[in-house]
Amino acid sequence: MRLQLGGMAVEAHSVGGVETCFQLPDFGLCLDIGRCPEGAISQDRLLLTHAHIDHAAGLPYYVSMRSMRHQSPPDIYCPAASHPTLARLLETWADLQADTLHCRLVPVSPGDRIPLPNDAFARVFASPHRIETNGYTLFRRIRKLKEEHKGKDGTEIGRLARSGSAIHEVVERAELCFPGDTTIDVLDADPAVTTARVLMLECTFLGSEKDPEEARQGGHVHLDHIATHAERFQNEHILLTHFSKRYSAREIRTEVARRLPPALLERVELLIHEP
Template sequence: MVENVPLITHHHDGLTIEGYSRAAVQTCWRINELKILFDVGVQPWDFMGTATMFISHAHLDHIAALPAYVSRRRMMKMDPPVIYLPDSAVDAAWDMLQQFRKLDRGAMPCELVGLLPGDEIKMGREYVVTALKTRHTIDSVGFVVHQRRHKLKPEYMGLAGPEIRELKATGKEVTNEVRVPIIAYTGDTSPPGLDDNPVFFESKVLIAEMTFVAPEHRKDKIHKHGHMHIDDYKSRADRFQNELIIAGHLSTRYNDAQVERLVKKTLPGMLGGKLKLWL
């Protein structure tokens, strides 16, 4: 395997989360079992085989490698990918790909699909991805992946298997759909992007930004520029119901040792052991 990006990998309850994320540098994520990518600030060679991508916003550290991703799939004779991104970014992203087509003298086959907050994308029969409104300096969305499960309706709970099959044969709907949020991704956002979407706090796995961690950095300025500070996590500590919280998009103003020291000073319990720094 060609390793062109310093990826980190973490396994949690049957999910493999891979990625790299530093503010203003590049961000990319893959959830291998779900066959989806989040953001494309850089395009790891190994991610090329995943054909569905969700882009949170059009800042360069989240979208710059889109032409490389599309072109490499064509070069390797893979099917054109489907790329979901904020609706307002579609035309400019398409124009960017066409300019690279002229430079590269190669086609850029893909499908760009614009999303508005609340839009849903079905991923096969088992999963659905929902776009969520977040708060950044340009149009942005986060995403939550729900697993769709079917639960027997209460009125049929006492019936035996043959009786349930007989009801189904007559066309009766014997189950209700239950949606379980299994992974959520905020992209870049200020705290209202979290607060306005309770599902971020409920998802089994949350991938979120924690751009600033030093106490001397002013939170009002950080929030104005569409980012979060570690104190935003501290003030919401009792709201996180997640099993795992991945904090990425850390500022390059800090080295890894500084991040770990400052985070553990502010959150000595690491949010009940749920918090993982993406370092």
Template sequence: MIPRQPVRQPRLGCLYLPPYRVEGISIAGEQTVVHVPELDVAFDIGLCPRAALSAKYVALSHGHMDHSAALSYYFSQRNFQGMGTGTVVCHPDLAGPVRRMLKAWADIEGQQTPFTIIEIEPDQELEIKGAFFLRAFKTEHTATSLGFVVIEKRSKLRKDLVGLEQEELMALKQKGEQITRIIEVPLVCYTGDTMWGAHFEREDVLGANILITECTFIEPAHRSRAAVGKHLHVDDLARLVRRTRAEHIVLTHLSRRTNMNSAYRFLEMALGEQDMHRIHVLMDIRRNQERFDQQLDEAQRENEA
């Protein structure tokens, strides 16, 4: 009798949501890493596929193993491949345990891998790339947890100065007057593992163009299980979809047992057909590939026109 072949590893989910790619793997209880290459940040690192190594920053939502297990490997491989020292951004409660974990690995390996740990409190920001900032916010889970929003800060002319001639603006500037104002544009929000809470009232969360959110319990009958684990249920997602202005809503942290066809049926029942065009399931490899192929065809036709 011929034995079965080994179980295949899940493929990397990938979405192109212009101008950003959202790629990674997210399976509830097993592994979650969500990488946005253009922003140099990966959210969580339960697994470290090769693609995630290019992230200069890992924004760690919480310490559960399926979200943090590959952190040591991330640091090690960044160093081994000459990619520079990796950086983890985490809640202060996790900084000490992460240092102790890395000390244990140094003892095991007999060498010290370089690493950087940046502690971040809710509502604090970190400049990650030019005008792009990573902002943390408090979430509600069974462990200390954070969500993150990437904000772009843009300089705009003060509203009361719009219409003035260039010479008048230069004169004001030479007098030392501030003629510009900073506006904040939330680009990408990542909720991590969380139940419903006040963070879903935040303007930077609701205003992000790309919202990456967990929806662990997709079946209507699993409301009580979601409450016990402090996760989102599909009914919570429906509330969120009605409030968010996101053009794209990327669902993560579905169970391996979730059948994709059933998932879309439950989603449409809860959300209504009118919002389904905004919904993307990160691990729906087939649909996401079809979507990418269509984007590729459209781009080629535009180039040929």
């Protein structure tokens, strides 16, 4: 499904336990690869949050198809703990004559920075889930007027610029944060989770049928957790994703509207794949 989030194009596939892959052509990357949906092979790099099969099954296919189409070897970033096994997986497919070694598989850990085109970068943080999981925040470096010059009129700013003073500074702006599969404890995992312009947050469960604490123990977010912490989200746009396929589109919409306070609801979008 094609979305526009905060001015960024996102081709989104995410159904809990089935497939998760977000393509972000503005950054030339995929966040998770799911079953390698249409279009994903056009992105030159892949940031894997974790190695669960609904997020990573398409990995060998992605590498091999890019090679077959004479595209550059992709850069693939994954949690350090799953790197040896994923490398072995690609070697195993290579034994079966797939061109799966035509890539650079790089282990990354919390705090690492991944360079991206156009002076952008991704920063890695640890996301709480059942296995080692990396969350990623995508940053852009932008030029903005220095604090001390705010409120000055154009003529004065022009004069200052001509006199050689530095009127701008470069700041790193968190554009989009994706924790992958996670629990509500992710709100304390990294400041970017609640402050990035766009947050793509999993919300696997909702309603009274699933106990929120049980969801948390299983490594996932329940809608009730988001409602409880509604005031913490400072993000301009929040995409709720990864709903379990047990819920109908109508159930999701009704329950989200019922549970979230208006101040949060007006910034929330839902990733719902209608049948």
